[in-house]
Amino acid sequence: MKSKSTGVRFWIGAILFLAAMLAATQVIRNEYPFFAGYIILQFVVLAVAWSILGGYAGYVNFGTSAFFGMGVYTAVFLVKATGAPLAVQIAAAAGVGALLGFAVGLLTLRMQGIFFSIATIALTIIIETTVTNWRFVGGAAGIQIQRPPVTPPFDTYVQMLFFVQALLVVLAVAIARYIQRSWIGRGLQAIKDDELAAECTGVPTLRLKLLACVISGALMCAAGAPAAMYFQYADPSSAFNLNYSVSALAMSLIGGTAHWAGPVLGAILLGVTQQFLAVTISSEVNVLILGIMLVLFVVAAPEGLIGLIRKIGNWRAGRAT
Amino acid sequence: MAVAESASPLLRINAVTKRFGGFVAVNNVSVDIRPGERFGLIGPNGSGKTTLINCISGAFRTEAGTVMFRGDDISRLPAHMRTRRGIARSFQIPRPFRSMTVAENLLVALDFTSLHGFASAVQRRDIVMSILMRTGLALKADVPTGNLSQVELRKMELARAMATHPKLLISDEAMAGLAGSEVDEVLDLLMKLASEDITIIMIEHIMQAVMRFSERVMCLDAGKIIAIGTPAEVMANKRVQEAYLGT
Amino acid sequence: MFSFDLLLGAIVLGTLLGCFYAAVSIGLSVSFGLLDVPHVAHPAFLVLASYGVYLLNDRYEVDPLLAGLLITPLFFLLGLFVYRLYHETFERRGTDAAVRGIAFFFGVAFIVEVLIVLQFGVDQRSVTASYIGRSWRIGDLRIPIRQLVAFAVALSLTILLTLYLSKTFMGRAIRAVAQDQEALRLMGANPVRVKQWAFGIATAVLGIAGALLIIVAPVEPMLDRAYIGRTFCVVVLAGLGSMTGTLIAGIILGVAESIVLTMFGASWAPAIAFAMLLGVLAVRPQGLLGRRL
Numbered sequence: 001m002k003s004k005s006t007g008v009r010f011w012i013g014a015i016l017f018l019a020a021m022l023a024a025t026q027v028i029r030n031e032y033p034f035f036a037g038y039i040i041l042q043f044v045v046l047a048v049a050w051s052i053l054g055g056y057a058g059y060v061n062f063g064t065s066a067f068f069g070m071g072v073y074t075a076v077f078l079v080k081a082t083g084a085p086l087a088v089q090i091a092a093a094a095g096v097g098a099l100l101g102f103a104v105g106l107l108t109l110r111m112q113g114i115f116f117s118i119a120t121i122a123l124t125i126i127i128e129t130t131v132t133n134w135r136f137v138g139g140a141a142g143i144q145i146q147r148p149p150v151t152p153p154f155d156t157y158v159q160m161l162f163f164v165q166a167l168l169v170v171l172a173v174a175i176a177r178y179i180q181r182s183w184i185g186r187g188l189q190a191i192k193d194d195e196l197a198a199e200c201t202g203v204p205t206l207r208l209k210l211l212a213c214v215i216s217g218a219l220m221c222a223a224g225a226p227a228a229m230y231f232q233y234a235d236p237s238s239a240f241n242l243n244y245s246v247s248a249l250a251m252s253l254i255g256g257t258a259h260w261a262g263p264v265l266g267a268i269l270l271g272v273t274q275q276f277l278a279v280t281i282s283s284e285v286n287v288l289i290l291g292i293m294l295v296l297f298v299v300a301a302p303e304g305l306i307g308l309i310r311k312i313g314n315w316r317a318g319r320a321t
Numbered sequence: 322m323a324v325a326e327s328a329s330p331l332l333r334i335n336a337v338t339k340r341f342g343g344f345v346a347v348n349n350v351s352v353d354i355r356p357g358e359r360f361g362l363i364g365p366n367g368s369g370k371t372t373l374i375n376c377i378s379g380a381f382r383t384e385a386g387t388v389m390f391r392g393d394d395i396s397r398l399p400a401h402m403r404t405r406r407g408i409a410r411s412f413q414i415p416r417p418f419r420s421m422t423v424a425e426n427l428l429v430a431l432d433f434t435s436l437h438g439f440a441s442a443v444q445r446r447d448i449v450m451s452i453l454m455r456t457g458l459a460l461k462a463d464v465p466t467g468n469l470s471q472v473e474l475r476k477m478e479l480a481r482a483m484a485t486h487p488k489l490l491i492s493d494e495a496m497a498g499l500a501g502s503e504v505d506e507v508l509d510l511l512m513k514l515a516s517e518d519i520t521i522i523m524i525e526h527i528m529q530a531v532m533r534f535s536e537r538v539m540c541l542d543a544g545k546i547i548a549i550g551t552p553a554e555v556m557a558n559k560r561v562q563e564a565y566l567g568t
Numbered sequence: 569m570f571s572f573d574l575l576l577g578a579i580v581l582g583t584l585l586g587c588f589y590a591a592v593s594i595g596l597s598v599s600f601g602l603l604d605v606p607h608v609a610h611p612a613f614l615v616l617a618s619y620g621v622y623l624l625n626d627r628y629e630v631d632p633l634l635a636g637l638l639i640t641p642l643f644f645l646l647g648l649f650v651y652r653l654y655h656e657t658f659e660r661r662g663t664d665a666a667v668r669g670i671a672f673f674f675g676v677a678f679i680v681e682v683l684i685v686l687q688f689g690v691d692q693r694s695v696t697a698s699y700i701g702r703s704w705r706i707g708d709l710r711i712p713i714r715q716l717v718a719f720a721v722a723l724s725l726t727i728l729l730t731l732y733l734s735k736t737f738m739g740r741a742i743r744a745v746a747q748d749q750e751a752l753r754l755m756g757a758n759p760v761r762v763k764q765w766a767f768g769i770a771t772a773v774l775g776i777a778g779a780l781l782i783i784v785a786p787v788e789p790m791l792d793r794a795y796i797g798r799t800f801c802v803v804v805l806a807g808l809g810s811m812t813g814t815l816i817a818g819i820i821l822g823v824a825e826s827i828v829l830t831m832f833g834a835s836w837a838p839a840i841a842f843a844m845l846l847g848v849l850a851v852r853p854q855g856l857l858g859r860r861l
């Protein structure tokens with residue numbers, strides 16, 4: 001009963017969110033908010049996707065940039081080879097991400113802890129090196145991309161990309177929320193707590209981790225696909241930049257991974273701060289803030305923002321009674 | 322049918338060997354466990370008891386030998402498949418899912434091993450509560466496992482194992498380090514489970530408990546079986562006494 | 569295109585390079601291999617040391633190797649501090665500390681990178697010394713003197729640390745802590761102290777290793793990313809915590825890199841270490857000369 005009503009509330013919230021975003025693209029003439037907003041929404045998708053494997057199952061994936069970059073280059077390849085429309089680019093990227101997630105999972109998910117993390121970095125660099133040596137998509141020098149005409153009702157391409165990314169946010173959050181509340185989430189949580197005990201309690205650990213890796217990878221790749229059109233340019237060292245990995249990880253952990261809202265909160269908080277700082281100070285300071293926040297949170301607030309909010313809630317409730 | 326089943330063993334361990342590097346932890350062990358049996362496994366520390374049950378439950382793969390369960394060779398199955406077929410275990414050092422409450426720990430087992438995965442939330446809660454009732458943990462259902470005492474943790478492990486609906490339950494030193502009255506609590510619990518048609522292998526150091534519980538006892542030393550038989554026979558065995566008193 | 573001479577040259581240069589790789593990895597062999605600390609910030613500290621050496625060389629014209637020696641005590645203290653923080657916040661707390669411990673070191677690595685960028689900019693930096701820039705010819709083969717210096721120092725450093733770990737009381741305690749903390753406690757030593765000391769040593773060694781890094785080639789702030797692959801590759805390939813293994817693994821990596829470099833060109837080089845690392849992890853997570861399961 002209770003879960004049904006929260007489900008209804010969730011979907012009403014999602015529809016209101018999308019309606020507000022759509023309305024904004026129709027009302028606001030200035031392009032800058034969409035330019036900045038797109039990046040924030042992109043990080044929300046990445047952080048939420050990261051937390052499906054990294055947060056729920058406790059596997060610190062450092063390969064976000066591999067998936068993101070593959071998304072970018074799937075789009076680049078399709079545009080260059082066939083001129084496919086944006087929706088096809090994103091769908092194809094999701095497919096590529098799922099396949100890559102499956103392959104990465106098979107190769108790395110038997111490793112544990114730091115070995116898994118290092119292996120995912122290794123895969124990122126290997127994929128980046130391969131793309132760097134792939135002439136068709138521009139090699140190390142990168143490639144320019146022409147935007148096609150924008151589809152109504154949007155006035156500019158960036159506004160459209162912004163709304164598309166908002167759709168991906170809703171998709172990612174809905175999936176993460178479903179997983180968190182279902183048997184999959186309980187199984188992943190058991191894996192995170194104690195993998196051997198989980199296995200001996202009947203949890204098919206490898207299969208569940210693979211599933212998490214596939215879903216997480218598909219979402220990350222999909223989030224990367226529109227970036228080709230957004231920047232109108234792609235090169236391997238930006239598309240596969242490890243900053244995406246750190247950002248996704250930091251935003252999730254800072255927000256808290258026990259609940260799907262954690263990564264959303266973390267990504268919005270850090271994303272907004274970064275957009276603000278990028279304008280006012282410099283992009284290096286961005287990364288510095290990210291690093292310092294990450295260290296502060298993992299040391300002092302291990303449950304993240306969600307944990308802090310819950311603690312305050314409990315404390316208030318404790319005082320009230 | 323019933324006759325045939327009681328005649329064939331529930332679990333057949335056939336020439337199982339497990340090595341760590343050059344060290345042989347379990348050395349060519351063969352034994353049959355009958356359905357409904359209360360089986361005691363003893364042996365000094367490091368004699369390979371935990372390793373043997375790791376081989377049975379699938380936490381380790383064996384180097385040589387086979388493990389048959391209800392007539393099927395399960396030697397190559399991953400641990401979760403063995404759990405689903407009806408082999409459950411507790412851990413010598415309790416391994417609860419620490420971020421969960423006691424009831425949630427049991428729900429993991431329900432979610433992944435039985436048809437109850439499709440039952441409604443209320444029904445599943447009922448099943449969990451009935452198991453917790455039997456194991457004396459009903460009052461602790463919504464307590465995080467981090468807040469449990471040692472004896473409660475041991476019972477929780479047994480309860481979680483029960484929630485997988487096992488046919489064979491392996492208890493690895495569930496009484497070690499407990500006070501006298503607590504030992505009796507856990508022993509009574511195991512006796513009760515045994516009377517519910519569950520076959521039990523109990524690893525234990527506390528001799529009174531082993532004597533009281535077991536229909537048959539096996540003693541390991543340095544990975545080998547040195548004695549097997551009724552509790553009285555095994556206790557009377559010279560080599561067992563030597564192994565326990567030390568040489 | 570491919571000749572035996574070229575291969576021989578690649579092997580010689582690769583061996584020199586390999587000893588250098590062993591020297592920059594040996595600290596990690598202690599901190600990660602022996603102490604189980606997921607020290608992803610090791611390469612970032614390495615690059616930080618290079619910039620320390622650069623500063624001393626640029627401002628006061630101190631010889632790079634001497635400069636490396638001079639910053640060693642500072643790095644020792646840094647190591648003591650970082651381990652203390654790591655121990656208090658993660659090792660002692662237990663549950664899901666592993667996840668956050670890894671994230672912690674990634675965060676530290678990023679902070680170090682950015683601080684370097686803010687202080688020195690993103691341009692490459694190099695040091696000057698009499699032995700940099702000249703080279704030694706044997707037939708067709710040109711060996712830069714800087715490579716030889718790095719090779720000699722790297723080899724000495726590795727041997728010294730190996731001797732320290734096997735011959736001194738503290739060294740043996742460090743190796744004991746990796747195997748059996750209880751035994752150590754019974755001997756009357758405090759395992760946490762021993763580990764802290766070991767981590768200090770592992771970090772102190774980076775002073776010299778950082779000097780070698782900037783002697784061998786110019787450095788830039790993000791250089792640590794390439795060295796995540798190299799150092800972890802060497803340590804894992806070596807079998808966690810094995811010092812002679814570290815030397816052998818370093819040479820294997822060095823030779824592999826320089827052969828690929830001569831045969832396929834520089835654009836494939838960054839992936840070699842990572843590919844080898846992945847291969848080893850996938851096949852034998854315990855490393856080639858594995859210490860544990």
Ligand SMILES: Nc1ncnc2c1ncn2[C@@H]1O[C@H](COP(=O)(O)OP(=O)(O)O)[C@@H](O)[C@H]1O
Pocket residue numbers: 341346364365366367368369370371372373861
């Ligand atoms: N994972 C492992 N790796 C290496 N050696 C192990 C491992 N597990 C157990 N052993 C060794 O195997 C032997 C038997 O251990 P165990 O089965 O735990 O004994 P018991 O449960 O009878 O006390 C011991 O010597 C122990 O050190």
Ligand SMILES: [Mg+2]
Pocket residue numbers: 370371372413
């Ligand atoms: Mg045992």
